[in-house]
Amino acid sequence: MAERPSVPSPPRLVDVARAAGVSLATASRAMTGSTGVSAEVAAHVQAVASRIGYVPNSHARALAGGQVSMVGLIVHDVGDPYFGEIARGVLHETELRGYLALISQTQRDPRAELARIRALRAHRVRLLVMAGSGYVRAASQGSTGADADMAAEVRSFTAAGGRLAVIGRHHLPVDAVLPDNAAGGATLMRHLIGLGHRRLGVLGGPPNLTTVEDRLAGLRTAFGAAGLDWRSVPVVHGDFTREGGAAATARLMRAHPDLTAVVALNDPMAVGALSWLLNGGRRVPGEISVTGFDDAPVARDVYPALTTIRLPMAGMGKQALDLVLRPPAGRPRRRRTSHELVVRASTAAPRA
Amino acid sequence: MAERPSVPSPPRLVDVARAAGVSLATASRAMTGSTGVSAEVAAHVQAVASRIGYVPNSHARALAGGQVSMVGLIVHDVGDPYFGEIARGVLHETELRGYLALISQTQRDPRAELARIRALRAHRVRLLVMAGSGYVRAASQGSTGADADMAAEVRSFTAAGGRLAVIGRHHLPVDAVLPDNAAGGATLMRHLIGLGHRRLGVLGGPPNLTTVEDRLAGLRTAFGAAGLDWRSVPVVHGDFTREGGAAATARLMRAHPDLTAVVALNDPMAVGALSWLLNGGRRVPGEISVTGFDDAPVARDVYPALTTIRLPMAGMGKQALDLVLRPPAGRPRRRRTSHELVVRASTAAPRA
DNA sequence: CTGAAAGCGCTTACAG
DNA sequence: CTGAAAGCGCTTACAG
Numbered sequence: 001m002a003e004r005p006s007v008p009s010p011p012r013l014v015d016v017a018r019a020a021g022v023s024l025a026t027a028s029r030a031m032t033g034s035t036g037v038s039a040e041v042a043a044h045v046q047a048v049a050s051r052i053g054y055v056p057n058s059h060a061r062a063l064a065g066g067q068v069s070m071v072g073l074i075v076h077d078v079g080d081p082y083f084g085e086i087a088r089g090v091l092h093e094t095e096l097r098g099y100l101a102l103i104s105q106t107q108r109d110p111r112a113e114l115a116r117i118r119a120l121r122a123h124r125v126r127l128l129v130m131a132g133s134g135y136v137r138a139a140s141q142g143s144t145g146a147d148a149d150m151a152a153e154v155r156s157f158t159a160a161g162g163r164l165a166v167i168g169r170h171h172l173p174v175d176a177v178l179p180d181n182a183a184g185g186a187t188l189m190r191h192l193i194g195l196g197h198r199r200l201g202v203l204g205g206p207p208n209l210t211t212v213e214d215r216l217a218g219l220r221t222a223f224g225a226a227g228l229d230w231r232s233v234p235v236v237h238g239d240f241t242r243e244g245g246a247a248a249t250a251r252l253m254r255a256h257p258d259l260t261a262v263v264a265l266n267d268p269m270a271v272g273a274l275s276w277l278l279n280g281g282r283r284v285p286g287e288i289s290v291t292g293f294d295d296a297p298v299a300r301d302v303y304p305a306l307t308t309i310r311l312p313m314a315g316m317g318k319q320a321l322d323l324v325l326r327p328p329a330g331r332p333r334r335r336r337t338s339h340e341l342v343v344r345a346s347t348a349a350p351r352a
Numbered sequence: 353m354a355e356r357p358s359v360p361s362p363p364r365l366v367d368v369a370r371a372a373g374v375s376l377a378t379a380s381r382a383m384t385g386s387t388g389v390s391a392e393v394a395a396h397v398q399a400v401a402s403r404i405g406y407v408p409n410s411h412a413r414a415l416a417g418g419q420v421s422m423v424g425l426i427v428h429d430v431g432d433p434y435f436g437e438i439a440r441g442v443l444h445e446t447e448l449r450g451y452l453a454l455i456s457q458t459q460r461d462p463r464a465e466l467a468r469i470r471a472l473r474a475h476r477v478r479l480l481v482m483a484g485s486g487y488v489r490a491a492s493q494g495s496t497g498a499d500a501d502m503a504a505e506v507r508s509f510t511a512a513g514g515r516l517a518v519i520g521r522h523h524l525p526v527d528a529v530l531p532d533n534a535a536g537g538a539t540l541m542r543h544l545i546g547l548g549h550r551r552l553g554v555l556g557g558p559p560n561l562t563t564v565e566d567r568l569a570g571l572r573t574a575f576g577a578a579g580l581d582w583r584s585v586p587v588v589h590g591d592f593t594r595e596g597g598a599a600a601t602a603r604l605m606r607a608h609p610d611l612t613a614v615v616a617l618n619d620p621m622a623v624g625a626l627s628w629l630l631n632g633g634r635r636v637p638g639e640i641s642v643t644g645f646d647d648a649p650v651a652r653d654v655y656p657a658l659t660t661i662r663l664p665m666a667g668m669g670k671q672a673l674d675l676v677l678r679p680p681a682g683r684p685r686r687r688r689t690s691h692e693l694v695v696r697a698s699t700a701a702p703r704a
Numbered sequence: 705c706t707g708a709a710a711g712c713g714c715t716t717a718c719a720g
Numbered sequence: 721c722t723g724a725a726a727g728c729g730c731t732t733a734c735a736g
Contacts, residue, residue, distance in 0.1 A: 010473075010512060012713060023723045028715060038721060053508075058475045059420075060713035062411040063728045070454070070475070078430065079440035079649075079666075088431035091457050100471055102422070103455045105443050119452055121362075123410045123422070156405075160362060242649075271653050297431075297594075301623050303655025314431075364729060375707045380731060390705060412729035415712045 011054045020048040031056060032066065062124055071127040071321065072120040073103045074113065080240075081296035082266065082313060086131045086167060089317025097325070099127070108206065110135060110146035117153055126162050129320045133211035134169035147171070158328070165323040167316050168211055175323040175332050177316045180339035181211055184309040185218020187341045188291055191307070192261050193226050196349045197289065200233060200261040201252045203269045205240035212237075215265045215293060234259075238269065245272025253277075260288055260350035267292035267299050270306055274346070278303075285348035295342055305344035312337055363406045372400040383408060384418065414476055423479040423673070424472040425455045426465060432592075433648035434618065434665060438483045438519060441669025449677070451479070460558065462487060462502065469505055478514050481672045485563035486521035499523070510680070517675040519668050520563055527675040527684050529668045532691035533563055536661040537570020539693045540643055543659070544613050545578050548701045549641065552585060552613040555600045555621045557592035564589075567617045567645060586611075590621065597624025605629075612640055612702035619644035619651050622658055626698070630655075637700035647694055657696035664689055 017027035022045060029037045030045035031054075037045075048054075062068045073090050075083040087103065094101045102125060106112040113130075120128060137147060154172055157164060165175040192200060202219065205212045220230045234256050238248035245264055249272065252262065262277075264270035270292030277284055284290055284304055292299055295310035319335050369379035374397060381389045382397035383406075389397075414420045425442050427435040439455065446453045454477060458464040465482075472480060489499060506524055509516060517527040544552060554571065557564045572582045586608050590600035597616055601624065604614065614629075616622035622644030629636055636642055636656055644651055647662035671687055 025723055036721065055470060055474045057713055059411040059414040063415055064715040065728065066715060078443060079436045084431045084436045091430060100454050100475065102452050104447065118407060122407045123452065298650045298653060301650060301654045377707055388705065409729055416731040417712065418731060
């Protein structure tokens with residue numbers, strides 16, 4: 001209809017080829033940097049392309065069998081400092097290598113996770129990093145419905161040539177970067193026991209997360225190893241957020257007013273605990289010690305500065321991307337991270 | 353060669369059409385929800401599609417003229433709380449509407465910004481949100497090279513039908529969400545003047561950012577309106593980070609040891625200032641007051657809790673996405689945000 | 705309402 | 721090293 005389209009369409013590879021006086025095939029080879037073109041011709045084509053402002057159509061490329069230059073990243077919540085740091089690490093690597101990152105949030109909803117993976121597959125993303133805890137299996141049987149669905153989805157993704165690495169999630173037959181949750185929990189508990197604490201309470205995140213389970217296991221092991229009875233330690237669960245931490249602290253302290261230490265299973269919860277305790281006039285660490293987990297950037301600037309376990313979050317993101325870029329191994333790879341106890345001002349010996 | 357490909361290829365729309373006993377065209381209409389199919393046929397096709405696990409190939413769709421279901425988001429740094437909150441807002445909206453988000457970091461490098469936009473255009477992204485300050489024009493001429501390049505890129509993007517909204521950036525002929533930087537700066541300054549401060553210093557971010565310029569302008573206006581001489585106020589520049597804030601504070605305090613208030617132009621810098629001052633044994637706010645800007649999540653949990661200007665960051669992300677989803681107006685739209693002074697513990701009257 | 709056919713912009717065997 | 725041609729998996733006029 002319209003002789004002159006109102007929206008000028010961008011130049012295509014044919015336009016480049018014509019302008020450079022070569023065939024489409026040659027132009028394609030020159031632009032993708034593949035072999036089979038003389039260096040001079042390639043250089044000439046590239047010069048022409050940049051002169052006329054040619055930008056390859058990635059959809060046509062992907063459809064024709066070229067590589068998809070996008071990697072997928074699934075996190076629970078980009079605003080959370082833990083995932084923010086991981087995302088920063090992944091993005092940094094991603095961009096170095098000329099990929100673009102497709103990011104999704106799932107807010108810890110297993111069904112949203114499945115939906116996101118499917119959406120990513122619709123975009124033929126072959127490289128995928130999933131950060132965030134997995135879910136504890138139902139006690140009664142092998143696996144919950146959500147678990148089984150996820151495992152099936154993952155199997156079908158990798159069977160179709162997809163590469164997936166998870167961060168902080170086991171139970172999935174793929175490459176994994178595993179933060180040192182259990183060992184970190186144990187280190188933290190030894191620190192508190194060494195200080196003299198015996199009556200302590202735990203602020204757990206959602207009880208169905210394996211991360212919570214693992215950190216608890218570490219605490220329990222070290223507590224038992226000191227000859228103490230873990231059954232004396234109250235654990236209350238709440239959201240892995242500042243608000244969740246404050247609410248859980250309220251419940252914990254009302255039921256057990258005599259605790260000398262509160263162990264939060266991530267930093268935002270610990271910040272919530274500090275806020276609740278300080279507002280209530282409790283002195284930290286004078287009357288009660290508080291610890292976190294992760295060493296998010298906020299940990300060193302809160303009052304009092306938080307004793308916590310440092311995990312190399314941005315590095316974990318980078319590692320996951322490295323795994324995904326590598327061809328699959330015979331069996332899933334596991335990269336265990338280090339952890340480091342960071343002692344700051346929020347812990348001290350209990351008062352006699 | 354291989355009779356049985358080792359990687360099973362996913363079902364295509366033809367497979368769905370065949371299994372449902374309809375033509376390709378009908379299957380396509382049923383799957384995209386377009387008109388021209390009877391409701392029964394559409395339902396049947398959809399049922400078949402889901403039974404055989406069909407996932408549409410988004411590249412083929414995009415190439416054939418369907419919609420690209422991705423939106424681009426460009427930020428300076430996802431790990432920074434300001435951009436983390438904005439990203440959270442954009443992603444939330446994005447996912448509600450069934451889009452996927454392509455996120456890029458530019459680390460405040462104008463050339464990286466250009467490269468990212470081009471990469472996004474290669475993916476035929478039509479919807480784009482760019483968050484982060486623009487750059488101050490060179491004093492000598494109309495615009496710097498980077499500025500001109502960006503304006504040209506943006507014009508060409510929108511001319512080709514692309515929709516772009518910026519957050520916190522003027523000087524670009526597109527829809528914009530503009531945080532209340534100047535007014536916020538003025539509010540903050542009035543707060544400090546009201547408290548009795550006269551000798552204050554400013555911790556500016558990179559001097560080439562319009563955000564810095566605008567916040568400074570607000571401070572200056574309110575200072576002048578109180579009959580005070582702005583030339584008496586030292587301004588030192590540094591990175592918009594905790595480290596940048598600490599370093600700038602060191603320079604500021606060495607040159608002007610008698611200041612009674614330090615005004616940081618974003619929260620991370622203020623946190624750095626607190627850290628430097630407290631480490632040096634200064635009492636905040638007893639000896640010296642400190643203020644931030646943005647009200648990032650960290651602001652209320654640092655010691656002492658930060659007096660700052662609250663900007664609705666997640667809401668700004670949502671608004672930008674709304675703008676981009678709307679057809680373009682005759683002239684660029686401007687959405688000015690509100691701001692709110694949040695008085696916490698880091699400010700007090702100066703000592704007599 | 706339904707179908708046959710063209711075409712979106714590339715890449716990659718296949719020939720030369 | 722270079723080119724002509726097929727094909728990737730869809731959508732959308734164009735006919736019926």
